[in-house]
Amino acid sequence: MSDITITVNNGALLPALGLGVLQSEGGEATSAVSTALRSGYRLIDTAAAYFKEREVGQGIRDSGVDRADVFLTTKLWMTDYGFDAALRAFDTSIAKLGVDYLDLYLLHWPWPTNFAETVASYRAAERLLTEGRVRAIGVANFKAEHLRALVSETDIVPAVNQIELHPNFQQPDQVALHRELGIVTQAWSPIGGVYGWAGENGATPPLRNETITAIAQARGKTPAQVILRWHLQEGRSAIPKSVKPERIAENIDVFDFDLTADELTAIDKLDTGARGAIDPDIATPELIDLTIDAA
Template sequence: MNITLNNGVEMPALGFGVFQTPPEQTVASVAEALTVGYRLIDTAAAYGNEHEVGEAIRRSDLDRDEVFIETKLWISDYGYDEALHAFDKSAGKLGVDQIDLLLLHQPLPTAFEMTIGAYKALETLLADGRVRAIGVSNMMPDVLARLLEQTGVVPSVNQVECHPYFSQPNVQQTDSEHGILTQAWSPIGGITSYYGGEGAKTTFDEPVITGIADEHGKTPAQVMLRWHMQEGRSAIPKSVKPTRIAENFDVFDFELTADQLAHIDALDTGVRRGPDPAGLTLESHSLDIPEARRGDTPRE
């Protein structure tokens, strides 16, 4: 199942994420995902595993154009020249000449001129054919409006926290109005387990979701991913367990009813579980993103 982005590029709706996947586990997990059938792999410079993602793709029997590679630049590499160099670092680690989708990882509103510079670098990379599509991540409507006022290319994607307990309908609405695809990170609410607090209810234990899962003979995770698919979002679940990797991909043989979709929509609490994008600053979240390793070469 593919989604056509606002610049005509086709992207798989369901992808495989590697957030918090240790480098030593990344090659095996991405290889398993590719074997199962995933064709969109999402990583980021800040994850520290771009090299391993590229290695798994190189080891596969798939041609380069069969795998849609998505990565993100970190705030430490914002600014026009800095972002151009950050592309070189990411492309080198991934072992590719062209990245399919390149995002700015955070909006960095406290140094927004650097964000604008970085996005203009993405526009240059797009015009030069070094990326096929560009976008943003964790960008709220007010900050998106500022970006659109100062740049020329509408982002193709806005990747944000989105799961049944925090679906950000205002963000989705704004994205839709501009032809931007909303892509969900933590799409099955794994973050509700990490940051929900002791005894907090998680999406996996939500009676509405477990009840719908029982009706379809599916798991709660599969129901949540199907919810994203049917409502037109992209989703990038992650796992290092082969059974879960396969389970999360097995979502194309059933359909939720309109009532079931509405019941899941109604679970939104408006409470963010991940970090507030407005609170990330260079002082608090700067990272040293290393150069590509010697010997990293583009794949033919």
């Protein structure tokens, strides 16, 4: 079981390693969540825009793990930005999940061309936190300028910023800003799965990188395990996605070894500076065209 946690800026305990369900299909998400929780995971990450909240909630119930022992995250989609709309969307999400509260509620993207509504949505999240309906609030995919603008106009510093981060795209300046502001960095696509659906940008996916595969062979571990261990030792939370029971078990089996300083440095040097997904500066509901269904 993963018992390594990160204390966020309001004192909540965030499990360092969790399961993401992005790109999971249908009932796969339900079985993946129940399998993960039975395997020792305690952090489950979803989003309204993944269209898997019902399945995630069912997976939690199927697992037999007490809801109080699960750290559950979901995210607000851009079409529901705005103060009142965000509050309604939160109610929709918890109804789909079948829960009374969330452990972490995130704004899924900045909306740079409509930042006033982005701020209004975060103020709604602040209200939910004050009311005790969420244990922590944060954002996802916010670049430095988005974060600085948000914290200048709101009262509560985000507990978490969930960003694309893997050996090929490490965002060191962004991570440094998180440290400065007291924000936990949480890596989505932590082993580089983004390359499977957003294009490789001419880069070798991390799982096939010679440096990582050599470390894995020397350690008797898989490349994915080496990458996840790298995240953990650098103080980040990570949410790898898988629907395969053997991969789910493999991804949490990373607490019995440590990478050396030289190995960490070797992985740090793999940064290409190139994203796999879209640049948050251009994020709009029109670019990522989704309609969130009702509860």
